[in-house]
Each structure stands twice: as C-alpha cells, then as structure tokens.
Amino acid sequence: MRRLATLVRRPWVVLIALTIGLHACDSRSKGEQHYWAGHAYQEQGMKANALREYRSAVAAGVDSPAAYYALGALYGEKGEHGKAIAVYRELLAHWPEESRAQELLAARYVAAGQPAAAVSLYRTLLDQGGDPAALLGRLGDAQSLSGDLQSAAQSYGDLLVLRPDSSRARYQLARIYEAEGRAEPAIAAYVELLARKTYARQAALELANLLIERDRRGGELGSPRAEGWWRQQGLVGEEAVQKAEELLAERPDAVADLWGLGKLLFWQGRYQEALTCVAKLAETTPDDFRVHFFLSKLHGLLGEEEAAREAFAQYQRQEQRAKVAARVQTERDVLLKQLSGEIP
Structure with a gap:
C-alpha cells in the first residue's frame, strides 16, 4: 500500500517506467533504452537525470543520432559548449551527412568563442547546397566575430539581395560600415x-x-551651422x-x-x-557622470556659465565615485576568488 501511495503521488514514476518498458520490448540495443529513459525524464523536466541517461545511451553506442542531438542540446542549455561540441563532432563521425548537426556544431563554436571554425562549417554547408537565406546571416556573424569585416559585409550584402527586408542584416552591415569609417x-x-x-x-x-x-572629428561639433547646412544633410x-x-x-x-x-x-x-x-536623463540616472558632463557642455553652449560650472563639478564628483566603486568591486572580486581557491 505504501508503494502504491508513492506512485499515486508521483505519476511521473509510472510514466517513465512504462516508457522504458515499452521501448525495451522491441529495442535493438541497451543504448535505445537509455535514450528513451532520458526522453521520459526530460519530458518531466528532470534534466539532470535526462543528461545521465543520454550520456549512457551514447556510451552504449546507440544506433540513432537522436540521443546525440538531445545530449548536445542539454549541454548547450547548461553553457557547457566544449562538451556540446564534442557530442556533435562524434555524431558527425557516425552520420557525416547530418547537416543539422553541422549547423548546431557551428553555433556551438560561435558560443565557445571559436568563430573561425564556425565560418568553415557554414561555408561547407553552403557548398553542399544549404539554404543561403538561412545560412548567410550566420556566416556573416561568424566572420564579423573573427575580425573579417570585409567578408562579413559581403555575406550580409548577399543576404539582403535574397531578403531585402532583413533588418538584422542591414543593421549589422551598417555597423560594419561604421567600424570601417564609411x-x-x-x-x-x-x-x-x-x-x-x-x-x-x-x-x-x-x-x-x-x-x-x-x-567631432571634423571640428564642427557645437559650432554654428552655415545657412543651407540642413538642406545639405537631407x-x-x-x-x-x-x-x-x-x-x-x-x-x-x-x-x-x-x-x-x-x-x-x-x-x-x-x-x-x-x-x-x-x-530629465539626469533625474532618471543621477549617478551617471556622463550625463553631468553632457549637461555642462549644453549649459556652456547656451551661455549659462554658472550652471555649466556646477554641472562640471558634479561630473567630477560622480566620476571619482565611479572610479572608487570600480576599484572596490575589483578588490572584492579578487578576494572572493582567493577565498574560493580560484587564485592563490
């Protein structure tokens, strides 16, 4: 009776047992049993247990990419990008034609700070006939993160030819133009x-x-505008x-x-x-020293010298406080790392 009461309170136990049992009846390997157990655990939100079962499925040599995909996704959710990369690479070693695994691997490379590896994969996918409308933006992102702005601009430009309404591609292209001084x-x-x-x-x-x-670079910031200047600006x-x-x-x-x-x-x-x-910005963020510097500049341009001096003095006080706060935070972080043993 006690066991029955436990099952009533925890129906997911029954569900997982049934799931494993049903698939164990006709499963071709122990790996599949682990996979379906992991799937059942994940359905109940028990991710740690699901992770354990998916790992066991892969270790048992499960004859299906599903367990690898599930394991890689959970590692990705946990931010363990290196482990996710290893899983997707192992998946591709068994099933090299899995383009979805290549895309996921490329995304993990980007997340892990290895954009150059992602660039290579995205190029391979495009060469294999992958959808350029889906891949060019990701390729541009990886190229940009790699520092290859010229190639990134080309990728975003190619995407805009296919999808002129892509605001994200246009925004990224604008940022590249700005970074290049154009x-x-x-x-x-x-x-x-x-x-x-x-x-x-x-x-x-x-x-x-x-x-x-x-x-500012042209020495015109804050200077009077010549007649017709605005017409020239459109x-x-x-x-x-x-x-x-x-x-x-x-x-x-x-x-x-x-x-x-x-x-x-x-x-x-x-x-x-x-x-x-x-x-109004100063009222909203009174501790931001940049705001007070901006105020001092505006008061000065309007000929309000006393207000400009007061705002500049406030800017100096707030900037000093910000520097002290940053130093204290740095010292606190170092102390916490020493206490935790991260640094000697």
Missing part, C-alpha cells in the same frame, strides 16, 4: 532602419553617435529625431531613448531642447 553608407543604412520597427531604436541611437562623432537628422521622439513617447523614462534624442538634438544645434532632454 560614414555615408552607414548613415544611409541607419536611416532606412528608422522605418523598421524591429531595429528602429538601435538605429536611432547608433545614428546619433555616428553623426556626433563625424562632426532629412537624416529630422527623421532620426522624429523616430527618437516616437520611441520616447512609448517609454518616457527609457534611458537609452533619452540619450539618443538628446544627442540628436545636440547634433542639430537645438541646445535648449537637448538640455530639457538631458536634464
């Missing part, structure tokens, strides 16, 4: 993304930073400001959007409007 195509790509809901926020922020940095700034204002209306206290709009207004020379935006 401001004009980067600006054009960011402006196009302003109309795409998925990447509009990131595009507005990146565009603000890019425009300000371009003017609608770049106006579109970006409009999008930033729309995004901010959705989330009035969003720090990233306040930064983006403040920078864009500053770039346009609309210092009073920028000051209003950055003052």
